[in-house]
Amino acid sequence: MDLAEIPVLSLDADKDNLPTLIGGSFRTFGFAMIRDHGIDQDLISRAWALTKQFFALPVETKMRYFNAGQGGARGYTPFRTEVAKGATEKDLKEFWHVGRDLPEGSPLAATMPPNVWPEEIEGFRETFSELYAQFDKTGAKILSAIAIDLGLDAQWFDPAIEDGNSVMRLLHYPPVGEGAGGAIRAGAHEDINLITLLLGAEEAGLELLGKNGEWLSIAPPEGAMVINIGDMLQRLTNHVLPSTTHRVRNPSGDRAAHSRYSMPFFLHLRSDFPFVTLPECISADNPDRYPVSITADDYLQERLREIGLKA
Template identity: 85%
Template sequence: MDLAQIPVLSLVADSADLPARIGESFRTFGFAMIRDHGIDQSLIDQAWARTEEFFALPVETKQKYFIPGQGGARGYTPFRTEVAKGAKEKDLKEFWHVGRDVPADSPLAASMPPNIWPTEVEGFEETFRELYAQFDEAGAKVLSAIAVDLGLDAGWFDAGIEDGNSVMRLLHYPPVSAESGGAIRAGAHEDINLITLLLGAQEAGLELLSKDGRWLSVAPPEGAIVVNIGDMLQRLTNHVLPSTTHRVRNPEGARAGHSRYSMPFFLHLRSDFRFVTLPECVSDENPDRYPVSITADDYLQERLREIGLKM
């Protein structure tokens, strides 16, 4: 398996030319790698430990935190629930979602239910509230660089992501058995959201589909996060910034007997944000693909139905 030659950029050292460099990486791969992102390593270490502790709980204990009809927005989603768009086999994974809390009387409350927290894992709520906040801050910095690269003001995205419907997902891919059939850990898909920030997993398996049709392995160095474009940003930029297909393949040999954990932060716009294609991304050669405006929540609900999380 060839390795994707994605440059590792610094949110601090590369600040002057970060917009151009991150834009080039996204146009080439749909992915970037970022170090000096400001997310505290000791907090990350705590998060891994508490993630493993939660998923080691009995199935019936985890099931208490599954909320039917909510599309997995908060709490636990059981093993083999989600399916990649267009796929036949459900993914070999289970996950937990942490979202943004908004006041009950907020106009956004209908699309952003309150968080729930497992009482069985000490420090779970404190750890993941803080990690969510740090992801949120890092994501805003990345979006600022993207905005400048697109010819926009550095703060262009700020209003759109204020109280955004962002979700942090704690993912567990259990050991792969012969009974898995044709299913894989995560089928080929594109993310729904604006950008995804991913803490590197201990086990390999993440791959992106290159423009020439090859699957390339994505392996961030220690301390770096992977950032990829989601379909919402692809839509907003009229495909100038592409949402790249990626997957998590099954391990082989002895590694099949090991669990894999990962922690993506899906950075979303406000639910009431209306998509209007950026004029900077429309030209005679690239006419507007999306003349009809819809809200971010309309788009999200449509996609949740496509991947089996909502009926």
């Protein structure tokens, strides 16, 4: 399989040219890679260790943190629950969600439930609360570069993501056994949110669908973060920035006996953010595809139903 030739950009060294560089990568691939992203490596290492501890717990213990009515918003979602939009086989994965802790009395509380934390894993809450905050900060920097590339003010996204419904997902893909049938670790899909920041893609399997219809492997160097456009940013930019189809294929040979872990941060808008197509992204050649405005939460709920997380 061919490798996607995605440039590896530096949040530090490429700071002055980042808007142009990241915009070019997104327009070409829908993906970018970032090193020097500012998230503390010791914190990341602790997070991996705690992630593995949690998923090693007995199923009955993990199920104590599953709330069937929340659409996977917080806590645990069991193995083979989520299904890619339009797919028939459920994904070979289980996951845990950490969301934003809202200030007391927030009007957004109805759309963003409080976090739950596993009592069995010492330091889990402290580690992932801090990691969430660092993801949040890095995501805002990347959005600032995207805003400049689109011809917007550098701070354009700040109010749009303030108290946003962002979710950090701890993902475990167990070893692939004989009974997988036609299922794969993550079926071909596009992300729902604005942008996704992904740690842990070093283990092979992540692939994007190229413009020629061929699957391309994504292989970030160690310590680099993979970033991709989600459907919300595609909608906002009238498809100027495309949301690219991607998947996690099953491993072959010896690797099939190994678990795969990854940690995406799905950066979301505020729940009450109204979608209005950016005027900078409308032209005679690219007329407004979305003249009817809906809120970010309306959009999210519709998509959660499509992927089997909500009835």
